Amino acid sequence: MLREKIERHILKVQKPSRYIGGEIGSIVKDKSKIDVRFAFCFPDVYDIGMSHLGMKILYSLTNSRENFWCERVFSPWIDYEKIMRENDIPLYGLESLEPIKDFDFIGFTLQYELSYTNVLNMLDLAGVPVYSKDRKNLSPIVVAGGPCTCNPEPLTDFVDIFILGEGEEVNLELLDLYAKMKKDGASKEEFLKEAVKIEGIYIPAFYDVSYNHDGTIKSVVPKNGAPEKVKKRIIKDFDNVFYPETFVVPFTETVHDRAVVEVLRGCIRGCRFCQAGFIYRPFREKSIGTIVNETKSLCESTGYEEVSLSSLSTSDYSQINLMLNELVDYTEKEKINLSLPSTRIDNFSKELLEKIKSVRKSGLTFAPEAGTQRLRDVINKNITEEEILSACKTAFEGGYSSVKLYFMLGLPTETDEDVEGIAVLAEKIEKLFYSLPHRPKGRLSISISAATFVPKPFTPFQFEPQALPEEIKRKQSLLISKTNPKTVSLSWHKTDISILEAVLARGDRRLCDALYHAWKSGCVFDSWDECYDFLKWKKVFEELGIDISFYANRKRSYEEIQPWDHLDYFVSKEFLIRENKKAHEGIATPNCRISCSGCGINKAIGGACFE
Amino acid sequence: MNDVRAVFEKLGRARFISHLDLLRCMQRAFKRAGLPLWYSQGFNPRAYLMFPLPLSLGIGSICEIMDFTLVDDISCDEIKDRLNKTLPDGIKILSVDAPVKKHTEIAAAVYEIKFFDRNSNIILLFNEFMEQEKIEIQKVNKKKIPVQIDIKPQIEVLEMVSKDGQAVIKLKLPAGTQENLNVNSMLEAFQNFIKSEIDDIFICRTDILCLDGKKFF
Ligand code: SF4
Numbered sequence: 001m002l003r004e005k006i007e008r009h010i011l012k013v014q015k016p017s018r019y020i021g022g023e024i025g026s027i028v029k030d031k032s033k034i035d036v037r038f039a040f041c042f043p044d045v046y047d048i049g050m051s052h053l054g055m056k057i058l059y060s061l062t063n064s065r066e067n068f069w070c071e072r073v074f075s076p077w078i079d080y081e082k083i084m085r086e087n088d089i090p091l092y093g094l095e096s097l098e099p100i101k102d103f104d105f106i107g108f109t110l111q112y113e114l115s116y117t118n119v120l121n122m123l124d125l126a127g128v129p130v131y132s133k134d135r136k137n138l139s140p141i142v143v144a145g146g147p148c149t150c151n152p153e154p155l156t157d158f159v160d161i162f163i164l165g166e167g168e169e170v171n172l173e174l175l176d177l178y179a180k181m182k183k184d185g186a187s188k189e190e191f192l193k194e195a196v197k198i199e200g201i202y203i204p205a206f207y208d209v210s211y212n213h214d215g216t217i218k219s220v221v222p223k224n225g226a227p228e229k230v231k232k233r234i235i236k237d238f239d240n241v242f243y244p245e246t247f248v249v250p251f252t253e254t255v256h257d258r259a260v261v262e263v264l265r266g267c268i269r270g271c272r273f274c275q276a277g278f279i280y281r282p283f284r285e286k287s288i289g290t291i292v293n294e295t296k297s298l299c300e301s302t303g304y305e306e307v308s309l310s311s312l313s314t315s316d317y318s319q320i321n322l323m324l325n326e327l328v329d330y331t332e333k334e335k336i337n338l339s340l341p342s343t344r345i346d347n348f349s350k351e352l353l354e355k356i357k358s359v360r361k362s363g364l365t366f367a368p369e370a371g372t373q374r375l376r377d378v379i380n381k382n383i384t385e386e387e388i389l390s391a392c393k394t395a396f397e398g399g400y401s402s403v404k405l406y407f408m409l410g411l412p413t414e415t416d417e418d419v420e421g422i423a424v425l426a427e428k429i430e431k432l433f434y435s436l437p438h439r440p441k442g443r444l445s446i447s448i449s450a451a452t453f454v455p456k457p458f459t460p461f462q463f464e465p466q467a468l469p470e471e472i473k474r475k476q477s478l479l480i481s482k483t484n485p486k487t488v489s490l491s492w493h494k495t496d497i498s499i500l501e502a503v504l505a506r507g508d509r510r511l512c513d514a515l516y517h518a519w520k521s522g523c524v525f526d527s528w529d530e531c532y533d534f535l536k537w538k539k540v541f542e543e544l545g546i547d548i549s550f551y552a553n554r555k556r557s558y559e560e561i562q563p564w565d566h567l568d569y570f571v572s573k574e575f576l577i578r579e580n581k582k583a584h585e586g587i588a589t590p591n592c593r594i595s596c597s598g599c600g601i602n603k604a605i606g607g608a609c610f611e
Numbered sequence: 612m613n614d615v616r617a618v619f620e621k622l623g624r625a626r627f628i629s630h631l632d633l634l635r636c637m638q639r640a641f642k643r644a645g646l647p648l649w650y651s652q653g654f655n656p657r658a659y660l661m662f663p664l665p666l667s668l669g670i671g672s673i674c675e676i677m678d679f680t681l682v683d684d685i686s687c688d689e690i691k692d693r694l695n696k697t698l699p700d701g702i703k704i705l706s707v708d709a710p711v712k713k714h715t716e717i718a719a720a721v722y723e724i725k726f727f728d729r730n731s732n733i734i735l736l737f738n739e740f741m742e743q744e745k746i747e748i749q750k751v752n753k754k755k756i757p758v759q760i761d762i763k764p765q766i767e768v769l770e771m772v773s774k775d776g777q778a779v780i781k782l783k784l785p786a787g788t789q790e791n792l793n794v795n796s797m798l799e800a801f802q803n804f805i806k807s808e809i810d811d812i813f814i815c816r817t818d819i820l821c822l823d824g825k826k827f828f
Contacts, residue, residue: 008810010627011669017632022624022700024639249639251632251699303639303697 371421625701
């Protein structure tokens with residue numbers, strides 16, 4: 001039996017509890033009563049995947065249906081993969097400990113481009129052909145969702161169905177259709193032809209793509225009744241959308257080992273580099289009552305002593321003070337820590353700040369993203385130097401002596417002055433600190449993380465080239481030379497990681513081959529520094545005659561057909577072009593609450609986003 | 612305040628929960644069960660929750676001990692019921708009582724080692740292993756210096772049987788604060804002796820004994 005085999009070998013790996021399931025909250029069902037078995041795969045290790053909210057939601061949702069059984073699957077770390085391959089242990093679901101190749105669906109969530117090789121590797125570990133065309137039977141159907149499906153083209157040879165947008169409704173519709181057609185003995189092709197009629201379902205094999213001589217896309221032509229443009233799905237009644245009453249509680253510590261309540265979806269800000277800010281539109285909130293109830297239910301059922309509020313920007317919640325006051329009433333009584341990531345504290349009342357601090361001191365972080373006001377206007381990041389300095393002042397006087405700042409290098413129109421601006425800001429923070437009579441004892445420490453900018457689909461910067469690696473390296477050196485090493489610590493990723501990210505993010509179908517060969521030559525866990533091997537990737541690109549700069553460093557014209565233009569996220573291309581032009585003119589766009597800029601999403605919801 | 616001693620089993624998938632993870636898992640179980648643990652006062656309050664004889668990863672047990680203090684007076688039966696409703700697969704509270712003996716009275720533990728897919732040969736080998744004049748293993752002493760020690764006098768074989776292609780060896784090993792021999796260290800010595808790796812086994816701790824040979828709980 002597979003279970004015995006697993007138990008026999010599992011002690012030889014790091015953190016065996018990643019691979020054995022059995023956690024409180026995990027759902028085991030009687031498989032004889034199940035119509036559809038779904039393997040929900042997160043293409044990274046357990047510790048990361050188990051912190052992911054989307055997976056928790058869809059896991060509970062699918063299992064809330066009696067005749068469906070959804071299990072969790074993560075990418076085994078390299079030590080366990082080796083043991084699995086040596087001992088013929090196929091990839092299995094953590095609930096049943098049974099091979100997922102016998103399931104009806106193998107579903108992936110695509111959170112970042114650098115997990116794509118793991119998708120292939122997991123299919124292979126499952127004992128399933130990686131190419132969609134080689135899987136002739138109805139099951140397993142390979143599906144994928146998540147933010148990267150807004151341009152899933154580099155994975156189109158491997159995945160049968162992509163699910164665009166929010167999954168809470170469409171997933172069940174898809175599984176219901178499958179259950180019915182499976183009973184009727186349908187073939188894979190018959191099923192796909194029906195499935196394509198569901199809104200939000202993208203079947204890449206139903207589109208023929210042709211190319212121009214210069215390598216750009218000439219046309220994308222649908223067939224088999226597939227729509228010309230595939231619309232993403234949006235949950236309209238967000239306050240009443242399904243939310244788990246409980247979570248699976250891991251034994252081993254994970255990245256975010258706590259209860260999480262989603263307070264809002266979408267973002268009003270429209271930062272021009274930020275994909276999430278566009279693809280998760282429109283902005284929707286849960287009511288205070290719902291938030292409090294979900295918090296209580298989760299804390300009671302999991303035993304967690306920490307709850308965090310999840311959103312792209314919690315400070316944009318319309319009644320943030322009221323909501324937090326009600327929440328703190330509960331969390332204080334129950335001695336539960338309340339943590340507020342993605343929250344700007346500048347508009348909190350002093351009283352509230354005290355209350356939250358008494359529960360937990362969260363670190364002081366800012367994401368100005370760019371070093372000068374000019375460049376911040378270009379990227380539409382509306383945080384001013386005064387705001388940063390005044391928030392720092394409050395925080396320093398309240399006992400903080402360290403601050404974390406996030407920036408990007410290689411942004412469109414960036415000059416050396418903008419890079420130096422990062423150092424200037426750090427200097428101002430330092431001066432401020434030492435000028436305060438009531439500052440905390442000891443030295444100030446500022447940590448600056450400077451990521452390389454990666455242009456992403458469905459953002460106003462989707463047309464922009466990524467800066468060349470030499471240019472990024474030069475700017476990094478410039479930054480080093482301008483900052484005071486005694487106070488400031490600088491960090492960034494290897495630049496060649498951002499190159500691969502840039503290639504895959506805006507890639508087309510011709511990259512499927514590259515992905516396959518990269519995986520074959522041993523690339524997995526590309527987002528892990530210890531595993532990433534750019535030389536292998538480079539070799540594959542060279543051998544296949546794929547030009548990295550065509551994908552990463554080329555300025556794309558407004559007229560060019562982008563690989564994702566047949567996918568409709570309701571944010572219109574005209575709007576993105578308008579925003580791109582404004583960026584180059586250095587003009588900021590007000591947030592959606594102040595005024596609507598007509599991105600197009602309101603058409604999808606049949607009315608204005610805000611009253 | 613209410614001092615309690617629970618005996619629980621840790622079997623199946625739960626064998627792979629490490630000691631540290633078990634502590635966290637139990638704390639959350641108390642929280643879910645609505646059984647508030649008593650916290651020490653002071654700067655860094657900690658719940659009193661204590662496992663006197665930690666179990667190595669992968670080993671099963673039907674005699675794990677967990678001592679704790681609750682804020683409220685709740686009957687033993689109720690504590691047991693409430694915890695059992697919310698514990699993960701493989702962990703089950705067997706009994707709950709007021710503690711009688713002190714941890715320092717623990718002197719030995721009994722282990723049952725089941726060898727799958729092996730014939731009685733393994734028993735012969737184990738006999739040979741035990742017939743050696745000395746069974747030396749390396750340990751690090753308090754000064755962190757490796758020393759050779761003879762564990763032969765520490766191993767007491769209680770039973771060896773073989774049937775249906777499975778061999779079972781029952782051993783008593785010293786355990787507790789005075790003297791301690793990890794069953795895995797002993798097995799390692801055995802593997803070195805037979806010069807082959809053994810991974811087709813299931814080890815279960817079946818008893819915890821005091822110096823006089825009586826059960827600890
Ligand atoms: S339709 Fe207007 S208000 Fe709504 S998200 Fe788009 S720009 Fe913002």
